[in-house]
Amino acid sequence: MTLHRNALIVGAVALSAAxxxxxxxxxxxxxxSATSTGGSVEFVxxxxxxxxxxxxxxxxxxxxxxxxxxxxxxxxxxNTVDANLCESLLxxxxxxxxxxxxxxxxxxxxxxxxxxxxxQGVTFWDGSPMTAADVVFSLKRGADPDVGSYFGTYFANxxxxxxxxxxTVTVTLNGPDALFNQAMSTAAGAIVQEAYxxxxxxxxxxxxxxxxxxxxxxxxxxxxxDRLVVTRNSAYWDAALRAKxxxxxxxxxxxxxxxxxxxxxxxxxxEFFYLPPAGINELKNSDTGTLYLGKSLVFWxxxxxxxxxxxADPKVREGFSLAIDRPAVAKVVFQDTASPAKSxxxxxxxxxxxxxxxxxxxxxxxxxxxxxxxxxxIAEAGGTSAGITIGVxxxxxxxxxxxxxxxxxGDALGVPVTIxxxxxxxxxxxxxxxxxxxxxxxxxxxxxxxxxxxxxxxGLFTKGGFNxxxxxxxxxxxxxxxxxxxxxxxxxxxxxxxxxxxxxxxxWTPLEVLPVLAYMNNKVTGATVSSAYLYYxxxxxLGKAG
Amino acid sequence: MLVVASLLVYGSLYLTPGGxxxxxxxxxxxxxxxxxxxxxxxxxxxxxxxxxxxxxxDVLHGDLGRSLVYREAVTDLIASxxxxxxxxxxxxxxxxxxxxxxxxxxxxxRGGWAGRLVSTGSILFLATPAFVLGVVLILVFANGLxxxxxxxxxxxxxxxxxxxxxxxxALAMASAAxxxxxxxxxxxxxxxxxxxxxxxxxxxxxxxxxxxxxxxNASIPIVTVIGLTIGGLVxxxxxxxxxxxxxxxxxxxxxxxxxxxxxxxxxxxxLLVIVFVVVNLIVDLLYTVLDPRISLGxxx
Numbered sequence: 001m002t003l004h005r006n007a008l009i010v011g012a013v014a015l016s017a018a019x020x021x022x023x024x025x026x027x028x029x030x031x032x033s034a035t036s037t038g039g040s041v042e043f044v045x046x047x048x049x050x051x052x053x054x055x056x057x058x059x060x061x062x063x064x065x066x067x068x069x070x071x072x073x074x075x076x077x078x079n080t081v082d083a084n085l086c087e088s089l090l091x092x093x094x095x096x097x098x099x100x101x102x103x104x105x106x107x108x109x110x111x112x113x114x115x116x117x118x119x120q121g122v123t124f125w126d127g128s129p130m131t132a133a134d135v136v137f138s139l140k141r142g143a144d145p146d147v148g149s150y151f152g153t154y155f156a157n158x159x160x161x162x163x164x165x166x167x168t169v170t171v172t173l174n175g176p177d178a179l180f181n182q183a184m185s186t187a188a189g190a191i192v193q194e195a196y197x198x199x200x201x202x203x204x205x206x207x208x209x210x211x212x213x214x215x216x217x218x219x220x221x222x223x224x225x226d227r228l229v230v231t232r233n234s235a236y237w238d239a240a241l242r243a244k245x246x247x248x249x250x251x252x253x254x255x256x257x258x259x260x261x262x263x264x265x266x267x268x269x270x271e272f273f274y275l276p277p278a279g280i281n282e283l284k285n286s287d288t289g290t291l292y293l294g295k296s297l298v299f300w301x302x303x304x305x306x307x308x309x310x311x312a313d314p315k316v317r318e319g320f321s322l323a324i325d326r327p328a329v330a331k332v333v334f335q336d337t338a339s340p341a342k343s344x345x346x347x348x349x350x351x352x353x354x355x356x357x358x359x360x361x362x363x364x365x366x367x368x369x370x371x372x373x374x375x376x377x378i379a380e381a382g383g384t385s386a387g388i389t390i391g392v393x394x395x396x397x398x399x400x401x402x403x404x405x406x407x408x409x410g411d412a413l414g415v416p417v418t419i420x421x422x423x424x425x426x427x428x429x430x431x432x433x434x435x436x437x438x439x440x441x442x443x444x445x446x447x448x449x450x451x452x453x454x455x456x457x458x459g460l461f462t463k464g465g466f467n468x469x470x471x472x473x474x475x476x477x478x479x480x481x482x483x484x485x486x487x488x489x490x491x492x493x494x495x496x497x498x499x500x501x502x503x504x505x506x507x508w509t510p511l512e513v514l515p516v517l518a519y520m521n522n523k524v525t526g527a528t529v530s531s532a533y534l535y536y537x538x539x540x541x542l543g544k545a546g
Numbered sequence: 547m548l549v550v551a552s553l554l555v556y557g558s559l560y561l562t563p564g565g566x567x568x569x570x571x572x573x574x575x576x577x578x579x580x581x582x583x584x585x586x587x588x589x590x591x592x593x594x595x596x597x598x599x600x601x602x603x604d605v606l607h608g609d610l611g612r613s614l615v616y617r618e619a620v621t622d623l624i625a626s627x628x629x630x631x632x633x634x635x636x637x638x639x640x641x642x643x644x645x646x647x648x649x650x651x652x653x654x655x656r657g658g659w660a661g662r663l664v665s666t667g668s669i670l671f672l673a674t675p676a677f678v679l680g681v682v683l684i685l686v687f688a689n690g691l692x693x694x695x696x697x698x699x700x701x702x703x704x705x706x707x708x709x710x711x712x713x714x715x716a717l718a719m720a721s722a723a724x725x726x727x728x729x730x731x732x733x734x735x736x737x738x739x740x741x742x743x744x745x746x747x748x749x750x751x752x753x754x755x756x757x758x759x760x761x762x763n764a765s766i767p768i769v770t771v772i773g774l775t776i777g778g779l780v781x782x783x784x785x786x787x788x789x790x791x792x793x794x795x796x797x798x799x800x801x802x803x804x805x806x807x808x809x810x811x812x813x814x815x816x817l818l819v820i821v822f823v824v825v826n827l828i829v830d831l832l833y834t835v836l837d838p839r840i841s842l843g844x845x846x
Contacts, residue, residue, distance in 0.1 A: 067617070207616075208622075224622070225623075225626060225627060225793030251698075252791075252793075253697055254791075258684075258697050261688065262697050262791070265692070267698075426805065
């Protein structure tokens, strides 16, 4: 009797010791069920249409937005909300085509003017009409250095914005700019009401005041730390995009495991993941919901962050690039939800000049791992005992695992690699503040062009460019020339050359192409799942399933 | 006591290397406008004493400043989270006292299998990190059995209690285990005393002995540990808040520290200090009730 009882206790203690020992981060179960695709997976733009209206839908965001002011909505959570509230002159559709929205038509009479004829009968949520004055005010905000819009670079060439009559706005540029009109389909061209924005002052876009826009959903309330609620705008001008959900509630669960559990239990109806959470297999295999892989402009890259140090040498960068087994990263780190990238802009970006771009793209090296070649390049660079420091984001299995792989690659190549884990709350500062990048040679990031134009990505490599973290200037003049070419066919050739050169020099090393990971509970359907969800009212079609 | 604490809280900003301005600007690049607004908000151009009194008077008027990150008044940020944290900590405290003292008393008196069970159980819970316990609770009781919700603080009294049950358990168990062991050893110590032996030999009922002679005397260390535990619960709640997606003061504090949102850090730390001081005051008062030999301000 005594022996049995003690054995039981010992057994219980052993089990509990095992439990207590698992204090590490959530372990990701290796994907055994998913078939290894090796090549490309079919990515979709839309989901099956909803059959009817629905009273309430809840959606999770990966973190709480810092603002819903369109001028400061330049990141995943902010745009996920804002895309349903505020609209722009043009609309970026799920398939990445660009069509008129608040501007019912636009014209380009001279290389430096864009004329927008405003749609009549559009009202803000408070019933007041959208006027040319509101449009001029909103566009001027984008260009105003005191406002400091994150979309400021798109307005860099703007000379003047004027209401030429009560329903027409003319933008005059200093020189032709191929990106300006395209940017008017993103939050850069979002139209807000002048009166409300002025009266809200510095609270505009914050939980207390929200925004005043024209979209299919209107801002209802925002309880900081808890939820952000938007409701259907019954007076919305576009009947085709009338909101099917009466109330859409956004939650802010940032812990990946908790979010996955909430989705599985049905307490939350859906979420967009920009990186696969540790529990993605549970979502893939769930019987209560479906995971969609959306066509996307998002990619995963190792970004150079310093003008000095070993990583500033292109040979070292190329060496590292050749030491990374991209298909293995896609299979293991991304659990079969990514595909290897050979350039920063994959064919999803080729919305114009497709043949020219495709030809250049096909000519790029395959980027297969080649360890011998990698070692040779490091040796040619002079070998290096000086190490490099790579920044990764905390609380993300993908960041940490990719970091480990880079460290292993470095060890094998004889380049000591230090992985610096930066807490997720501080990671944003790495992009916006040179001081936060001090000591980093490179860091991992997702990135995306706002519009389907490779120039939108390569255009950041200008001398002293805000996002040109390691000040790579080899394509600076080519970019300026390309940006001034309005005609898409002519521009394609130039941009394709830039693509080839940037890929060769690798200031940013492309790693993987990332689809949008959209999970929806089976009782709802109809959301747009391509990465256009950042600017297109993706929730308008979200309604009852089956 | 509070005045000294508030001076320390306020003064800590000025002890940071590089001075307050560089700390507040910290990870961010600062345009002249940002620097001007931070200087104005924190009165950095005035002498220290003036600044301190300006801050204190603001605090007493209910103005705790403005968050640099959320662009909201700090009072609003705290108010919405105060209820969640208060309920979570109170619920956990109740569980700690009931489970901890209860298990400790039972194991001290009964011995045998009950004693061994409590000993083993307390080792198990002392060793298990709160977030592991939280995740296991979610997997078993929320996802598995569906008895409790997975996340969120809930609404309404019943809703909140229901939502906070699993988080409170996750938060309480390690402290309850510790309290159980303290209770047990304090009780066992008292049970061995001569006056208890005398009482037993005089035939007084066991119930009465436990209540009047043992528990009362053992309660000094028990109450002390409870007081210290409550003080640490808000900080410990950060991890549990993360797992259960409860937006409480703990998460707010950690985020504010990481983001150099000093007005928020100042306000939350001040609040914690006040709570700690109040709890310790209550514990001191309880001493005088429990042990007439101790008097307030006396030299015990």
